[in-house]
Amino acid sequence: MTDLSTPSxxxxxxxxxxxEAADFAETAFTTPKPLSESTVAxxxxxxxxxxxxxxxxxxxxxxxxxxxxxxDFKLGHWSQDVDQVGxxxxxxxxxxxxxxxxxxxxxxxxxxxxxxxxxxxxxxxVQGIRMDSGPEGAKVLLDxxxxxxxxxxx
Amino acid sequence: xxxxxxxxxxxxxxxIALGIVRGQxxxxxxxxxxxxxxxxxxxxxxxxxxxxxxxVLAHAFSMLERTEPGIEVFDEAIPDEGGLxxxxxxxxxxxxxxxxxxxxxxxxxxxxxxxxxxxxxIGAFRLFxxxxxxxxxxxxxxxxxxAPWKEAGIPxxxxxxxQDIRGYxxxxxxxxxxxxPAAFEATRWFQHExxxxxxxxxxxxxxxxQGAKQGLWQYLVSGAASD
Numbered sequence: 001m002t003d004l005s006t007p008s009x010x011x012x013x014x015x016x017x018x019x020e021a022a023d024f025a026e027t028a029f030t031t032p033k034p035l036s037e038s039t040v041a042x043x044x045x046x047x048x049x050x051x052x053x054x055x056x057x058x059x060x061x062x063x064x065x066x067x068x069x070x071x072d073f074k075l076g077h078w079s080q081d082v083d084q085v086g087x088x089x090x091x092x093x094x095x096x097x098x099x100x101x102x103x104x105x106x107x108x109x110x111x112x113x114x115x116x117x118x119x120x121x122x123x124x125x126v127q128g129i130r131m132d133s134g135p136e137g138a139k140v141l142l143d144x145x146x147x148x149x150x151x152x153x154x
Numbered sequence: 155x156x157x158x159x160x161x162x163x164x165x166x167x168x169x170i171a172l173g174i175v176r177g178q179x180x181x182x183x184x185x186x187x188x189x190x191x192x193x194x195x196x197x198x199x200x201x202x203x204x205x206x207x208x209x210v211l212a213h214a215f216s217m218l219e220r221t222e223p224g225i226e227v228f229d230e231a232i233p234d235e236g237g238l239x240x241x242x243x244x245x246x247x248x249x250x251x252x253x254x255x256x257x258x259x260x261x262x263x264x265x266x267x268x269x270x271x272x273x274x275x276i277g278a279f280r281l282f283x284x285x286x287x288x289x290x291x292x293x294x295x296x297x298x299x300x301a302p303w304k305e306a307g308i309p310x311x312x313x314x315x316x317q318d319i320r321g322y323x324x325x326x327x328x329x330x331x332x333x334x335p336a337a338f339e340a341t342r343w344f345q346h347e348x349x350x351x352x353x354x355x356x357x358x359x360x361x362x363x364q365g366a367k368q369g370l371w372q373y374l375v376s377g378a379a380s381d
Binding site for chain 2: 009010012024028031035038043045055072073076078081083087088089090091094096099102103109126137138141146147149150153
């Protein structure tokens with residue numbers, strides 16, 4: 001039996017702690033309307049996509065639009081260091097679309113957006129996302145009437 | 155992830171960014187960041203536990219009441235216990251095949267049961283389908299036995315091929331287990347307990363010995379599930 005007494009996933013997290021991050025001189029801060037009146041979307045960096053959509057390449061900075069009426073999500077993240085079994089049995093552990101619908105049904109949030117976004121998060125160069133695909137994704141969400149976005153990593 | 159939070163907020167959207175890696179969350183300083191001390195790949199914490207997931211979302215949404223940027227910490231951590239999945243592997247057919255190849259064939263019914271139950275969601279089969287898994291494993295077994303890695307017929311960039319094999323095994327493991335494994339338990343089982351995992355580890359050592367670039371052999375294993 002292999003000695004697994006030290007969880008190596010913690011070492012991976014420690015390594016990721018030290019990765020260089022994009023620097024924003026100022027932090028934008030938007031005050032939303034009440035949550036019970038807000039339309040909420042999910043944006044995940046787990047490289048989710050539907051089967052007919054193009055897979056994410058490892059350095060892909062583009063995004064895919066996720067249809068909340070479907071459940072045929074595929075986890076396209078290119079990394080060996082991510083648990084994928086949790087997502088296999090329950091997509092909500094990364095993409096909590098069923099939880100959002102329950103909150104909408106209860107009136108906690110105003111509505112679930114008709115469109116959600118997925119990017120590939122394992123990027124060492126984020127300028128393409130910052131300057132191009134990020135603003136493009138923001139426009140998609142604004143055009144869909146989104147007020148609040150929950151961002152989930154992988 | 156936090157870069158996108160800044161960009162969306164600049165565009166007029168209110169955001170809450172969940173973050174699993176605390177240092178990364180702090181250095182990228184999203185407008186509203188919620189540190190969740192969970193395993194990589196499980197930002198809502200617990201698969202199949204709606205109540206827990208709602209608690210995470212409730213904390214996230216409560217941050218919309220903040221009047222200035224900041225990071226908060228979710229009040230429950232889920233540590234990686236370093237566990238190894240106990241997963242009975244079906245008996246292999248006796249024959250001339252490499253044990254890893256026979257093992258993969260033997261797991262096919264379990265894989266099919268898992269896909270029937272959960273769907274194919276976990277990132278496997280971007281390079282080839284489940285029918286090709288035994289042949290793909292055979293290429294790593296050949297390298298482990300000393301074949302030159304460039305001539306072994308590995309059907310793609312080696313680390314990506316391994317991800318497809320891993321997806322096949324982890325799906326099969328779901329059907330062979332009586333519980334949802336904790337994070338990385340199935341990965342550790344694949345990497346350390348299966349014949350396929352041993353063949354890949356052997357190929358990794360051979361590729362290094364044969365002078366392959368480190369980037370080509372290093373990522374044949376999951377660092378998060380290594381010993």
